[in-house]
Amino acid sequence: MNKANICIFEDANYVNLLPLVYMRPVYELRCGIDLLMDKIIRKYPGSDIILLCRDYLADTLKEKHKYRVNPAKYPQGATLFINGRLLLNKTIAFAGKEEVVFSENSILYARLGRENAGIMTSKNIISGEALRVLKLRVPCREAADGKLFNYSWEFIKANAGQIRIDFKDIAGKGRILGKVFEGVHLINRKDIFIDKGAVIKPGVVLDAEGGPIYIGKGVKILPNAVIEGPSYIGDKCTVKIGAKIYEGTSIGEVCKAGGEIEESIIHSYSNKQHEGFLGHAYIGQWCNIAADTNDSDLKNNYSNVRVYVNGKFVDTGEMFVGLTMGDHSKTGINSMFNTGTVVGINVNIFGAQLPPKFVPSFTWGASGAFVVYQPDKALKVAERVMARRKVELTNAQKELFRYLYKLTEKERVLTRIEGDLSLGE
Numbered sequence: 001m002n003k004a005n006i007c008i009f010e011d012a013n014y015v016n017l018l019p020l021v022y023m024r025p026v027y028e029l030r031c032g033i034d035l036l037m038d039k040i041i042r043k044y045p046g047s048d049i050i051l052l053c054r055d056y057l058a059d060t061l062k063e064k065h066k067y068r069v070n071p072a073k074y075p076q077g078a079t080l081f082i083n084g085r086l087l088l089n090k091t092i093a094f095a096g097k098e099e100v101v102f103s104e105n106s107i108l109y110a111r112l113g114r115e116n117a118g119i120m121t122s123k124n125i126i127s128g129e130a131l132r133v134l135k136l137r138v139p140c141r142e143a144a145d146g147k148l149f150n151y152s153w154e155f156i157k158a159n160a161g162q163i164r165i166d167f168k169d170i171a172g173k174g175r176i177l178g179k180v181f182e183g184v185h186l187i188n189r190k191d192i193f194i195d196k197g198a199v200i201k202p203g204v205v206l207d208a209e210g211g212p213i214y215i216g217k218g219v220k221i222l223p224n225a226v227i228e229g230p231s232y233i234g235d236k237c238t239v240k241i242g243a244k245i246y247e248g249t250s251i252g253e254v255c256k257a258g259g260e261i262e263e264s265i266i267h268s269y270s271n272k273q274h275e276g277f278l279g280h281a282y283i284g285q286w287c288n289i290a291a292d293t294n295d296s297d298l299k300n301n302y303s304n305v306r307v308y309v310n311g312k313f314v315d316t317g318e319m320f321v322g323l324t325m326g327d328h329s330k331t332g333i334n335s336m337f338n339t340g341t342v343v344g345i346n347v348n349i350f351g352a353q354l355p356p357k358f359v360p361s362f363t364w365g366a367s368g369a370f371v372v373y374q375p376d377k378a379l380k381v382a383e384r385v386m387a388r389r390k391v392e393l394t395n396a397q398k399e400l401f402r403y404l405y406k407l408t409e410k411e412r413v414l415t416r417i418e419g420d421l422s423l424g425e
Contacts, residue, residue: 003046003047003048004044004047004048004078004080004094004095005047005048005050005074005075005077005078005079005080005094006040006041006044006047006048006049006050006079006080006082006094007049007050007051007052007074007079007080007081007082007117007120008027008037008040008041008049008050008051008052008081008082008084009051009052009053009081009082009083009084009120009122009125010025010026010027010052010053010054010083010084010085010122010125010126011083011085011106011107011125011126012106012125012126012127012128013026013085013106013148013150014026014054014126015310016150016151016309016310017029017085017149017150017151017152018310018326019284019324019325019326019327019342019343019344019345019361020152020267020282020284020324020326022326022327022344022345022361022404022407022408023057023060023284023285023326023327023345023400023404024057024061024285025051025053025054025057025061025084026084026085026149027040027051027084027085029149029155029267030155030250030252030265030267030268031087031149031155031158031159031162031250031265032158032159032161032162032163032165032166032232032250033162033163033166033167033170033214033232033250034166034170036084036085036086036087036088036149037051037084039087039088039089039166039169040082040084040086040088042169043088043090043091043092044091044094047094048068048075049067049068050067050068050069050071050074050079051065051067051068051069051070052069052070052120052121052122052125053069053070053122054122054126055070055122055123056400056403056407057400058070059396059399059400060394060396060397060400062396063394063396063397070121070122073118074114074117074118074120075114076114077113077114078094078095078098078111078112078113078114078117079111079112079114079117079120080092080094080109080110080111081107081109081110081111081112081117081120082108082109083106083107083108083109083148085106085148085149085150086108086109086147086148087147087148087149087158087162089165092109093111094111096111097111097139098111098112098113098116098138098139099111099138099139099140099141100112100131100134100135100138100139100140100141101140101141101142101143102131102140102141102142102143103142103143103148105128105131106131106148107125107130107131107134108143108148110134110138112134112138116134116137116138119133119134119137151307151309151314151316152282152307152324153280153282153305153307153316153318153321153324153340155265155282156248156263156264156265156280156281156282156321156322157318159248159249159250159263159265160211160230160247160248160263161230163211163212163214163229163230163231163232163248163250164211164212164230166214166232167191167193167212167214167230170214171193171212171214173190173191173193174189174190174191174192174193174208174212175193175194176189176192176194177194177195177196177198178194178195178196178197178198178199178200178215178219179198179199179200180194180200181199181200181201181202182202183202183203184200184201184202184203184204184205184206185204185205185206185207186206186208187205187206187207187208187209188207188208188209188229189208190208191208191211191212191213191229192206192208192212192213192215192229193212193213193214193215194215194219195215195216195217195218195219195235196217196218197217197218197219198215198216198217198218198219198220198221199219199220199221200215200221201220201221201222201223202223203223203224203225204221204222204223204224204225204226204227205225205226205227206227206229207226207227207228207229208229209229210228210229210230210247211229211230211231211247212229212230213227213228213229213230213231213232213233214231214232214233215233216232216233216234216235216236216237216253217235217236218235218236219233219234219235219236219237219238219239220237220238220239221233221238221239222238222239222240222241222243223241223242224241224242225239225240225241225242225243225244225245226243226244226245227239227243227245228245228246228247229247230247230248231245231246231247231248231249231250231251232249232250232251233245233251233257234250234251234252234253234254234255234268235253235254236253236254237251237252237253237254237255237256237257238255238256238257238273239256239257239258240256240257240258240259240273240274241258242258243257243258243259243260243261244259244260244261245257245261245262246260246261246262246263247262247263248262248263248264249261249262249263249264249265250264250265250266251266252265252266252267252268252269252270252285253268253269254268254269254389255268255269255270255271255272256271256272256273257271257272257273258272258273258274258275259272259273259274259275259276259277259278260275260276260277260278260279261277261278261279262277262278262279262280262297263279263280263320264278264279264280264281264282264283264322265281265282265283266283266287267282267283267284267285267327268285269285269286269386269389269391270283270284270285270286270287270288270289271287271288271289272288272289272293274289274290274291274292274293275291275292276289276291276292276293276294277294277295278293278294278295278322278323279295279296279297279298279320279322280297280320280321280322281295281297281322281323281324281325282323282324282325283323283325284325284326284327284328284329284345285327285328286327286328286382286385286386287325287327287328287329287330288330288331288385289330289331290330290331290332290333290334290335291333291334292333292334292335293331293333293334293335293336293337294335294336294337295322295323295336295337295341296322296336296337296338296339297320297321297322297339298319298320298339299319299339302319303319304316304317304318304319305318305319305320305321305339305340306340307321307324307340307342307357308340308342308357308358309342311414316340321339321340322337322339322340322341323337323341323342323343324340324341324342324343325343325347326343326344326345326346326347326361327345327346328345328346328378328381328382328385329343329344329345329346329347329348329349330347330348330349331348331349331350332348332349332350332351333350334352335349335350335351335352335355336352336353336354337354337355338354338357340357341355341356341357341358341359342357342358342359343355343359344359344360344361344362344363344408344411345361345362345404345408346361346362346373346375346378346382346401346404346405347359347360347361347362347363347364347373348363348364348365348373349365349366350365350366351365351366351367351369353366353367353368354367355367355370356415358415360408360411360412360414360415361404361405361408361411361412362374362375362378362404362405362408362412363412370415372412374405375401375402375405378401378405379393379398379401382401
């Protein structure tokens, strides 16, 4: 395969994926085994990768990746632009004539020479100006297919099937490279991949009869845990004693998982290690789900779940939708969440009563008594949490915290959350 210039971008529809994408571009969301951007990059080995994102994310994105971010100029030759919300499971040809393929006023991908590539700035894409101009200059066609994620619950719905696809792409077949103690039950062993350094303790059941199970490097699965496939447990995770992890679950790197988890995605560096139920949920990074926290993913009348998205409630068309929680948010013990609840970033929820179905970012408290969580206090907590995993909170991340506190002010105004809570030391 010839070397290609591949640019992964995000567009205006990132707003419908908040709060999950306040602290990351859309293509850093997980579905299946890895991130959306990983699936794209895997299709183009050896290519030059360019990332386009909202300007306020650029500094933190540069710290995480070796790729060029929001470049002033594109390299020589053609560039293939791919929407970061696209679930890419087949290669798009990067060679050929200039072309733009779109769906519902969103560019799926665009193959452009250097002159027209200059139109594809992050600002132009998010404003819709890029598509408007390119329609005047380049052959365009509307796509007959192409899966663009528009809402968080769509990731959950696609997750089980995507684990199956990613398993074939990444593992190929089942292999046992880690240590499996006597007394472990491996059901349908050919679809179980256990990577190097993983340790599976006695009494564990890995049941891949319904789909593959991928266990990453350095994972510890403690006695009597049960995992049903298709499921993914990321590198350096710990699955606690007696955990029950059902099909369609992806748990990202460096997480602790316990209790009952079903058809959920936990991004990475988050803990849900105690008893309690998490179903059809998407949990961000650096979150902590306390003991006996439960989310409802099914209404008592079995009707469609409505979710608060971008200032209004949206009918998901789904019967099962659980909790969506942004980065650095936490629950207290015995917390409960209604179907389709959305919790922003840097939120701390406690109390036995159900909180509102939308809890704005940078807030702290119990149902009916939320107050503003000032960014400097949130930063202190984040530093402590990250230091426990030997991860440094960088200056760029600190600036992002402060920027997002101002950006999310409208959320708190609309929900009439005022004042401040002195947390003490």
